[in-house]
Amino acid sequence: MPISRPTDVTATLDALAASPDADLLAGGTDLVVEVNLDRRRPEHVIALRRVTELAGHDTTDGRLRLGANVTYSEVEHDLAQLVPGLAMAARTVGSPQIRNAGTLGGNLGTASPAGDTLPWLLAMDAEVELASPEGDRSVPLANFLTGPKSTARRPAELITGVRLPRVEGPQHVSKIGPRNAMVISVACFAIVLDTTNRRVRTGMGAVGPTVLRSPDAERAVTQALDWDALTCPEDAIDAFGRACAEATAPITDHRSSAEYRRHAVGVLARRALRRCLST
Amino acid sequence: MSTGTEVRPGTRSGLGQSVRRPDGTPKVTGTFAFSSDLFARGMLWGRTLRSPHPAARIRSIDTSIAERMPGVASVLTARDVPGRPTYGLEHADQPVFASETVRFQGEPIAVVAAEHPELALRAVAAIEVDYEVVTPLTDAEAAIGAAPIHPDGNVFRHLHLRHGDLDAVGAVSVEGSYEVGMQDQAFLGPESGLAIPVDDGGVELFISTQWLHVDRDQVAACLGLPPERVHLTLSGIGGAFGAREDVSLQVHVCLLALRTGRPVKMLYSREESFHGHVHRHPARLWYRHHADPDGRLVKVEARIVLDGGAYASSSTAVIGNAVCFAAGPYRVPNADVDGWAVRTNNPPCGAMRGFGAVQVCFGHEAQMDRLAAALAMDPVELRLRNALAPGDELPTGQVITGTAPVREVIEAAMALEPPPLAATDPPADGTMDLPGGAGLTATRADVVRGTGLAVGFKNLMYSEGFDDASTANVRVELDHRGEPLATVHCAAAEVGQGFVTLAQQIVRSVLGVEQVALRPADTTIGSAGSTSASRQTWMSGGAVELACLAVAEALAERAGYGGGAPDEVLDLDVVELLREGPIDRTRAHHHPPTEPLDEDGQGDAHVSFAFAAHRAVVDVDPELGLVKVRHIATGQDVGRALNPQAVIGQIEGGIAQGLGLAVMEEMLLEDGRLRNPSFTDYLIPTALDMPPVTATLIEQPEPGAPFGAKGVGEPPTISSTPAIVAAIRAATGLELPRIPVRPEHIALAEA
Missing domain, CATH: 3.30.465.10 (Uridine Diphospho-n-acetylenolpyruvylglucosamine Reductase; domain 3)
Known part of the structure; x- marks a missing residue:
C-alpha cells in the first residue's frame, strides 16, 4: 500500500x-x-x-x-x-x-x-x-x-x-455520554451569546443525521434576552429548551434512545443558556 | 486502613508487609512480556472464522479457496479434530468447531494458519459457509420449556433450596423483581497463545490462562493425545476475572501447530475477544422477604433465572452459588429458593469475579432496603439485626464454623466518613467532579446526593465436594555467591492478583531466606487449581507453606534436631547446612472436604466465607440521569492482610468493576447479536468515574486458613454494585430494578 x-x-x-x-x-x-x-x-x-x-x-x-x-x-x-x-x-x-x-x-x-x-x-x-x-x-x-x-x-x-x-460573549459546550469521560456523545449542545452581534448562536450534536441548530429557538431567545443586562425571563429559557429539543431528529441505537437524546438536549440547552447569563 | 501484621517481625519483605510486586515495575514501564508478545522463529499466525449468526444450521463449509491461497499453511474444521470433538469446564458440551449447528454469534467454524496475520484474515474471509439461519432462542425464562437447542437440553441445572418451615410467613413482607445485564470481564490483554510442536508428537503451549492443568486436560482430550504429551507454560497475563477459565483458542492453536509442524501464534482482536470468552450471567430475580415486626427475617423466597448462553461452561456452579447466597449474609431460618441456569442462543456465560453472588446480592440488598422502608427501620439497623455470626446456620443448613464478622464490616463501612465531602456540598461548578464529568453538563444546583449501604458474601475455594488441591515445590540452595536462595515452583496462574509476591513473602517468613526466585508456572508440576474463587492465597499459599515447612524439617534434621522443629529453622545456620547440597520438597495442600448439595439444596458445601460491606455516596443529576460516585467506604473481612497494599489493590479494582456493573457495563444483545463489542461502546469506568475508596480491613484470623488469611479478590465486586444503586435510589426516589442503571432509567422515569 x-x-x-x-x-x-x-x-x-x-x-x-x-x-x-x-x-x-x-x-x-x-x-x-x-x-x-x-x-x-x-x-x-x-x-x-x-x-x-x-x-x-x-x-x-x-x-x-x-x-x-x-x-x-x-x-x-x-x-x-x-x-x-x-x-x-x-x-x-x-x-x-x-x-x-x-x-x-x-x-x-x-x-x-x-x-x-x-x-x-x-x-x-x-x-x-x-x-x-x-x-x-x-x-x-x-x-x-x-x-x-x-x-x-x-x-x-x-x-x-x-x-x-471572532465574537465576544459568554459561551458553553456540554456533552452527555453514559460515562464521565472518554465517551462518544449521545447529546451535545453548544451555545454562544454573541454580544457583538446580539444574537444567540447554537449547535446540537448527536441528535440528528448531522449537527443541527434551531433557527426558531435562536430567534425567539435572541429577542427575549436583555442584551445589556444579559438576563432572560425564566419562561423564555424553558421555551428555548423545548424549542431546541423539538428541532432534533434523534435515533435510537445501542448508545441511547431517541427519547432520551431529545429530552437531554433540551435540558442541556436550558442549562447552557442559564450558565451564560448573569446571575 | 490496617497496616497488616507481620507474621515474623524482623523478616525483611515477609508476610504482613506491603512488599512490592516483582512484576510491578516491568508492567508499569512496558517491559513485561504479555502473551500477546510471544514470538517464535518461523511462526505462523492463526485466525478463527466465526459465525455471524446466533443460531443456524450449517449446510456446507467450503475451505478449498482458502486452502489454495499462497501463504496459507492450513485450514481446519470440525472434521480435523482428532480427539474428543467437544470441550467444557464441567460438561464437555461445546464443540471445538461448529459443524452442523451454530448456537451463538461468534461460535468458531474453522481456523486458518498463514504466514502473516493479514493473510490469515483474508483466508478466513475466503471460507464459504452456507448457513440456514434459524430464529435464535434468546429468552432465558422461555428456554426452560422450549424445544432443546442442544442434545443435552436447555437446563444446565435446576436447584430448589428448601430450608426450615416453608409455610412460615412474617408480619411484614416485601416483594420485588430485579434484573442484571450481561457484564464482561473486559480484561485488557486479549486472548493469545503460541503453540510449538514437539518432536515426540506432542505440543508445547504458551498461554494466558487461569488454570494450566484443566486447559491441558481439555486440550489433550481434543487432540487425542495423552496429557503428558501436552505441556503448558503460563505466559504474561493482562487480566482474567474469570474470562480465562474456559478454553478459547487453546485447542485451535495446538491443532494448527500439530498439523503444520510449525509454531503457530494466535492473538484475538478486541472485537473477537468479546466473542471469544464467557461473560457474567445475566439474571432475572424475584424475591419475597418476610420479617417480624422487629425486623427479624422470617423467610426468604426467591426465584433466580440465569442465562447461561449456548454452552455450559461453569453455569452449574454459578447457579449453585446464586442459590446458596441468595438471601445474603443474614440469619434466615426459612428459605425457598428456586434457581435455574439455562441454555439460550446468547453468548456463553461462565465465571466472573463474584461468581453468582454478584447477581443475587443486587436482589437481596434491594430487598433489605425495601424491607427497612416497610418496617420504617433504619436499613443499617435492619442489617445489623440480621447479620450472620459464627455458629449461625445458612439456608443450606451449613453452620458457620469459621469467622463471620458481618456486624464488623457493616460498622466499619459506616464509621468511615467520606473526608472531603460535606453531605450537602457538591463540587464547584466548572469542575469535572459533578455528574457528567468532562461533559460539563451540570451545575451544583442540578445535583442531589444519596448514600447507600450493601453487604455481601461468598464462598472461598471450590465447593460441593470438589477437591481443588494445589501443589508447590520449594528448593533451597546456595547461589554462586554462597548466599541462600529459595526457588518456588507452583502452577498457580498469576493473573494480576499478586501470588508471585505472596509466594516470596511466605518463603521469607517461614524459612527466613530473603532471596526467593520463582520458576515459571507450568505443567511439569502438579495442578495448583484455578486462579479463581478467591482461592490461591489459601490453596497455593498453603502449598508453598507446606513445602517450606518440609524444607525446614529437612534442615532441622541436617542440624541434628531429630523430629524436626520448623519454628527453629530461623535460628539455624542455613548457609552451613546447605553446603551439603540443596533441599527440595514438593507438597500438596487440600482444603477440608465439602459435600454436594442434596436435592433440597442442603449440605456442608462450602469451605469458608468472606464478607464485605460497602457504603456509597453518589451525586446524581436526576434530570439528565447522570451519576458520579463520590466515595466508597468499605469494611472487608480479610482474615489477615498478608500484603496490605495488594489487598487494597484488590479492593479498589473490585469496586471499579462493581461500579461498572452498577452504572455502565453491559453487553447489549439484540436477538442474540452483540451490539457493542468494543471499548468504544462497552464502557468501563475511567479515572473520572472511580471515586476515592476508604477501607478498613477486619482482621480476624480464619481457623484452618494458612496464616489465617481469607481470599480478598471477589468480595469488593459483590456489594459495591448494590451500594451504588441504593445510593442512586436514595438520591432519586426511583426503584431502579435493573443494572446497569442507564441515564434514561433516571431521567425519563422522572419526566
Missing part, C-alpha cells in the same frame, strides 16, 4: 489527483480504528501531518482561521482564551493520547453526527476551507455536512482549515 507524505498543499493535491480514492490520514483516530476493525482497507494513504499550511491558527480581518491539523490538545490548552467553547468541546474528546493525535480537520472530514467540535463550529457559522486544483473555496459548515459521515468535499479536495468570525 503506497503512502504519500507531502509537505505542502500543492503536493497533497497532486497526490490526491493521482489517487482520488486515497484515504487521508491526519491523527488517525478514526481511520486507524476502522482499519483495525477490518472495516476499511486503504489502497493508498496520504499522510497530512507534514503539510505545513495545515498547522496553526491566525486571525485576519476579525476572522479566525484554524488549520486542519490543529489537534484537540492544542485547542484545549493553547486556544482556550481564543475559542473557549471549542476548548470545552475538545476536552471531551477521548483520552489525552487521542486528543494529542486527533485533529479538527479529521473531525470535519469524518463528519460524524456525534463529532464533538461540530456543534460549536456550527453555532459559530464556521466555514470549511477546501483546496483543489481548480482553486480554493469555502463552504458554510451547515452546507458542508450533508448527512451522517457524508460531506460536500469533492474527491480532489482537501480540507485545509476552518474559518469563523
Whole structure:
C-alpha cells in the first residue's frame, strides 16, 4: 500500500489527483480504528501531518482561521482564551493520547453526527476551507455536512482549515455520554451569546443525521434576552429548551434512545443558556 | 486502613508487609512480556472464522479457496479434530468447531494458519459457509420449556433450596423483581497463545490462562493425545476475572501447530475477544422477604433465572452459588429458593469475579432496603439485626464454623466518613467532579446526593465436594555467591492478583531466606487449581507453606534436631547446612472436604466465607440521569492482610468493576447479536468515574486458613454494585430494578 507524505498543499493535491480514492490520514483516530476493525482497507494513504499550511491558527480581518491539523490538545490548552467553547468541546474528546493525535480537520472530514467540535463550529457559522486544483473555496459548515459521515468535499479536495468570525460573549459546550469521560456523545449542545452581534448562536450534536441548530429557538431567545443586562425571563429559557429539543431528529441505537437524546438536549440547552447569563 | 501484621517481625519483605510486586515495575514501564508478545522463529499466525449468526444450521463449509491461497499453511474444521470433538469446564458440551449447528454469534467454524496475520484474515474471509439461519432462542425464562437447542437440553441445572418451615410467613413482607445485564470481564490483554510442536508428537503451549492443568486436560482430550504429551507454560497475563477459565483458542492453536509442524501464534482482536470468552450471567430475580415486626427475617423466597448462553461452561456452579447466597449474609431460618441456569442462543456465560453472588446480592440488598422502608427501620439497623455470626446456620443448613464478622464490616463501612465531602456540598461548578464529568453538563444546583449501604458474601475455594488441591515445590540452595536462595515452583496462574509476591513473602517468613526466585508456572508440576474463587492465597499459599515447612524439617534434621522443629529453622545456620547440597520438597495442600448439595439444596458445601460491606455516596443529576460516585467506604473481612497494599489493590479494582456493573457495563444483545463489542461502546469506568475508596480491613484470623488469611479478590465486586444503586435510589426516589442503571432509567422515569 503506497503512502504519500507531502509537505505542502500543492503536493497533497497532486497526490490526491493521482489517487482520488486515497484515504487521508491526519491523527488517525478514526481511520486507524476502522482499519483495525477490518472495516476499511486503504489502497493508498496520504499522510497530512507534514503539510505545513495545515498547522496553526491566525486571525485576519476579525476572522479566525484554524488549520486542519490543529489537534484537540492544542485547542484545549493553547486556544482556550481564543475559542473557549471549542476548548470545552475538545476536552471531551477521548483520552489525552487521542486528543494529542486527533485533529479538527479529521473531525470535519469524518463528519460524524456525534463529532464533538461540530456543534460549536456550527453555532459559530464556521466555514470549511477546501483546496483543489481548480482553486480554493469555502463552504458554510451547515452546507458542508450533508448527512451522517457524508460531506460536500469533492474527491480532489482537501480540507485545509476552518474559518469563523471572532465574537465576544459568554459561551458553553456540554456533552452527555453514559460515562464521565472518554465517551462518544449521545447529546451535545453548544451555545454562544454573541454580544457583538446580539444574537444567540447554537449547535446540537448527536441528535440528528448531522449537527443541527434551531433557527426558531435562536430567534425567539435572541429577542427575549436583555442584551445589556444579559438576563432572560425564566419562561423564555424553558421555551428555548423545548424549542431546541423539538428541532432534533434523534435515533435510537445501542448508545441511547431517541427519547432520551431529545429530552437531554433540551435540558442541556436550558442549562447552557442559564450558565451564560448573569446571575 | 490496617497496616497488616507481620507474621515474623524482623523478616525483611515477609508476610504482613506491603512488599512490592516483582512484576510491578516491568508492567508499569512496558517491559513485561504479555502473551500477546510471544514470538517464535518461523511462526505462523492463526485466525478463527466465526459465525455471524446466533443460531443456524450449517449446510456446507467450503475451505478449498482458502486452502489454495499462497501463504496459507492450513485450514481446519470440525472434521480435523482428532480427539474428543467437544470441550467444557464441567460438561464437555461445546464443540471445538461448529459443524452442523451454530448456537451463538461468534461460535468458531474453522481456523486458518498463514504466514502473516493479514493473510490469515483474508483466508478466513475466503471460507464459504452456507448457513440456514434459524430464529435464535434468546429468552432465558422461555428456554426452560422450549424445544432443546442442544442434545443435552436447555437446563444446565435446576436447584430448589428448601430450608426450615416453608409455610412460615412474617408480619411484614416485601416483594420485588430485579434484573442484571450481561457484564464482561473486559480484561485488557486479549486472548493469545503460541503453540510449538514437539518432536515426540506432542505440543508445547504458551498461554494466558487461569488454570494450566484443566486447559491441558481439555486440550489433550481434543487432540487425542495423552496429557503428558501436552505441556503448558503460563505466559504474561493482562487480566482474567474469570474470562480465562474456559478454553478459547487453546485447542485451535495446538491443532494448527500439530498439523503444520510449525509454531503457530494466535492473538484475538478486541472485537473477537468479546466473542471469544464467557461473560457474567445475566439474571432475572424475584424475591419475597418476610420479617417480624422487629425486623427479624422470617423467610426468604426467591426465584433466580440465569442465562447461561449456548454452552455450559461453569453455569452449574454459578447457579449453585446464586442459590446458596441468595438471601445474603443474614440469619434466615426459612428459605425457598428456586434457581435455574439455562441454555439460550446468547453468548456463553461462565465465571466472573463474584461468581453468582454478584447477581443475587443486587436482589437481596434491594430487598433489605425495601424491607427497612416497610418496617420504617433504619436499613443499617435492619442489617445489623440480621447479620450472620459464627455458629449461625445458612439456608443450606451449613453452620458457620469459621469467622463471620458481618456486624464488623457493616460498622466499619459506616464509621468511615467520606473526608472531603460535606453531605450537602457538591463540587464547584466548572469542575469535572459533578455528574457528567468532562461533559460539563451540570451545575451544583442540578445535583442531589444519596448514600447507600450493601453487604455481601461468598464462598472461598471450590465447593460441593470438589477437591481443588494445589501443589508447590520449594528448593533451597546456595547461589554462586554462597548466599541462600529459595526457588518456588507452583502452577498457580498469576493473573494480576499478586501470588508471585505472596509466594516470596511466605518463603521469607517461614524459612527466613530473603532471596526467593520463582520458576515459571507450568505443567511439569502438579495442578495448583484455578486462579479463581478467591482461592490461591489459601490453596497455593498453603502449598508453598507446606513445602517450606518440609524444607525446614529437612534442615532441622541436617542440624541434628531429630523430629524436626520448623519454628527453629530461623535460628539455624542455613548457609552451613546447605553446603551439603540443596533441599527440595514438593507438597500438596487440600482444603477440608465439602459435600454436594442434596436435592433440597442442603449440605456442608462450602469451605469458608468472606464478607464485605460497602457504603456509597453518589451525586446524581436526576434530570439528565447522570451519576458520579463520590466515595466508597468499605469494611472487608480479610482474615489477615498478608500484603496490605495488594489487598487494597484488590479492593479498589473490585469496586471499579462493581461500579461498572452498577452504572455502565453491559453487553447489549439484540436477538442474540452483540451490539457493542468494543471499548468504544462497552464502557468501563475511567479515572473520572472511580471515586476515592476508604477501607478498613477486619482482621480476624480464619481457623484452618494458612496464616489465617481469607481470599480478598471477589468480595469488593459483590456489594459495591448494590451500594451504588441504593445510593442512586436514595438520591432519586426511583426503584431502579435493573443494572446497569442507564441515564434514561433516571431521567425519563422522572419526566
